Amino acid sequence: MHRCLRLEEILQEIFKNAADHRSLTVLARTCRSFYEPTLNLIYSDLSELKPLIERLPHDLWSTNSGELVIRGPLRPQDWEVFASYSRRVRTLRLRWFASDAKLYRALLSPPDPSFLLPNLRTFTWHCLSTRSAGLDDMFAFMRLLFSHNLAEAQLIVSEYALAAFSDFGCTSLRKLVIQSHNAISANVTEDVICKLSALKSLTCGDSEVSVATLHHLAQFPSLSRLTISLGDDIPYALTLPKFPFSKLRYLTINTKSISPCLSMLKATNWNIRCFHHRMDAGYDPAGRKVFLELLPQQLSHESLKCISLRTVAPHQDDDPITNPFSLKPLFSFKNLFNLELSGTVLPWLDNDELQKLAIAWPQLRVLILLQKAGLYRVPQVDLTGLVLLLEHCPELYQLTLSVNAIFDTKAPPAPPIRCIGNKLITSINFSNSPITKIAEVAAFLSAIVPNLRETLSWTEEVIYPSEKVHKYRKRWDDVAELVRVFAEVRKQEREACMHALRSEVVRK
Numbered sequence: 001m002h003r004c005l006r007l008e009e010i011l012q013e014i015f016k017n018a019a020d021h022r023s024l025t026v027l028a029r030t031c032r033s034f035y036e037p038t039l040n041l042i043y044s045d046l047s048e049l050k051p052l053i054e055r056l057p058h059d060l061w062s063t064n065s066g067e068l069v070i071r072g073p074l075r076p077q078d079w080e081v082f083a084s085y086s087r088r089v090r091t092l093r094l095r096w097f098a099s100d101a102k103l104y105r106a107l108l109s110p111p112d113p114s115f116l117l118p119n120l121r122t123f124t125w126h127c128l129s130t131r132s133a134g135l136d137d138m139f140a141f142m143r144l145l146f147s148h149n150l151a152e153a154q155l156i157v158s159e160y161a162l163a164a165f166s167d168f169g170c171t172s173l174r175k176l177v178i179q180s181h182n183a184i185s186a187n188v189t190e191d192v193i194c195k196l197s198a199l200k201s202l203t204c205g206d207s208e209v210s211v212a213t214l215h216h217l218a219q220f221p222s223l224s225r226l227t228i229s230l231g232d233d234i235p236y237a238l239t240l241p242k243f244p245f246s247k248l249r250y251l252t253i254n255t256k257s258i259s260p261c262l263s264m265l266k267a268t269n270w271n272i273r274c275f276h277h278r279m280d281a282g283y284d285p286a287g288r289k290v291f292l293e294l295l296p297q298q299l300s301h302e303s304l305k306c307i308s309l310r311t312v313a314p315h316q317d318d319d320p321i322t323n324p325f326s327l328k329p330l331f332s333f334k335n336l337f338n339l340e341l342s343g344t345v346l347p348w349l350d351n352d353e354l355q356k357l358a359i360a361w362p363q364l365r366v367l368i369l370l371q372k373a374g375l376y377r378v379p380q381v382d383l384t385g386l387v388l389l390l391e392h393c394p395e396l397y398q399l400t401l402s403v404n405a406i407f408d409t410k411a412p413p414a415p416p417i418r419c420i421g422n423k424l425i426t427s428i429n430f431s432n433s434p435i436t437k438i439a440e441v442a443a444f445l446s447a448i449v450p451n452l453r454e455t456l457s458w459t460e461e462v463i464y465p466s467e468k469v470h471k472y473r474k475r476w477d478d479v480a481e482l483v484r485v486f487a488e489v490r491k492q493e494r495e496a497c498m499h500a501l502r503s504e505v506v507r508k
């Protein structure tokens with residue numbers, strides 16, 4: 001055997017490509033050198049404790065109606081067997097079932113805590129129960145489990161379970177995600193977060209955080225990613241400690257209204273790379289104007305690369321005709337890579353405005369302008385606008401934009417003579433785009449996005465006659481098929497022309 005195959009690191013990389021669990025078990029029996037690396041992979045990621053229990057002597061456990069039952073306490077030699085496999089586990093996902101209480105109880109007396117998954121780094125816990133019988137046994141097991149260097153945790157939990165987690169001593173956590181089907185008290189969330197000063201990434205987007213929690217987070221020395229929900233009780237003049245969020249680079253704020261987000265933004269100057277705001281309601285026209293003008297005042301013009309603004313429901317006073325809004329305040333962010341605006345009202349754009357957008361952000365790679373609901377508005381951008389966009393944003397690879405591709409009263413635009421083809425784009429979401437002449441549209445697109453293979457359209461809930469929606473969607477699907485054909489024809493034509501030119505040169 002080649003000496004490179006005696007290196008466990010190389011074998012690990014090779015065995016990661018094994019098709020399934022059965023292939024790994026076969027490899028483990030094939031060669032003594034393969035045994036340890038394959039077992040490490042087999043047990044590295046578990047969705048339950050059952051595979052570890054099944055490695056114990058058969059007189060210790062049985063299955064009853066599909067449930068695993070521990071018959072008695074583990075002996076010292078049994079713990080040695082358990083530890084020989086548990087040390088391989090790096091990722092574990094546990095879901096609370098009352099029937100598992102005895103299993104956790106049987107694992108509460110190891111000779112040493114290091115016998116229980118000492119190399120566990122990533123943990124997912126699903127527990128929406130409240131004060132269920134036997135749940136304390138699971139809590140006791142987890143306290144032993146987390147005495148090691150756990151790095152990441154995802155919690156889909158009830159408030160009761162989250163309160164228990166705050167006492168588990170997971171001070172080594174670098175990444176934490178908190179999710180819940182019901183609102184969790186801000187005090188409980190604070191109790192958990194304030195003890196985790198080593199966090200680099202925190203997501204608790206479902207439950208609102210308090211001002212006190214913000215003060216804790218502002219002083220975390222390594223926090224670089226933050227996703228939080230803010231309630232309407234956040235004061236207008238929010239104050240934070242000196243030099244807050246010094247390492248923060250990715251900020252996501254979820255709110256029910258615009259006011260808490262404005263307060264958070266005004267509390268300090270943000271040297272961040274990405275800013276996301278999601279709001280349950282729509283922006284009121286006045287609040288949106290203040291918000292858009294505030295962003296370039298509070299966010300770094302140099303470091304900001306990504307802006308994402310999403311609204312869910314329309315605001316009763318908002319209307320794109322009577323209250324048009326412009327993206328001009330955001331043009332200060334010259335280094336913008338990604339822009340996403342999705343909601344019921346989008347900025348008014350025609351070809352000229354789209355060109356201004358493209359000139360302002362020449363490094364743009366992702367552009368998403370998606371109307372998700374509300375009254376349908378006929379797009380003012382046409383296919384020529386796409387040419388202007390691609391001409392000034394050559395690195396664009398993801399695009400969502402409504403265009404007007406109806407040519408009933410005018411001839412379709414001719415494909416551009418200049419070579420500005422974008423080969424990075426393979427899929428376009430044309431959102432709420434009307435279309436008539438399929439072949440002409442496909443021929444045009446094949447010249448500017450020759451690698452286009454997929455088109456999406458009319459996937460949202462904009463108010464428009466359903467029969468037209470189905471018709472337009474079918475036409476855009478057909479366009480994607482034709483673009484591939486036209487692009488291949490263009491390629492063959494170019495090759496034929498080049499061959500003819502070379503032959504002419506040889507004859508001369």
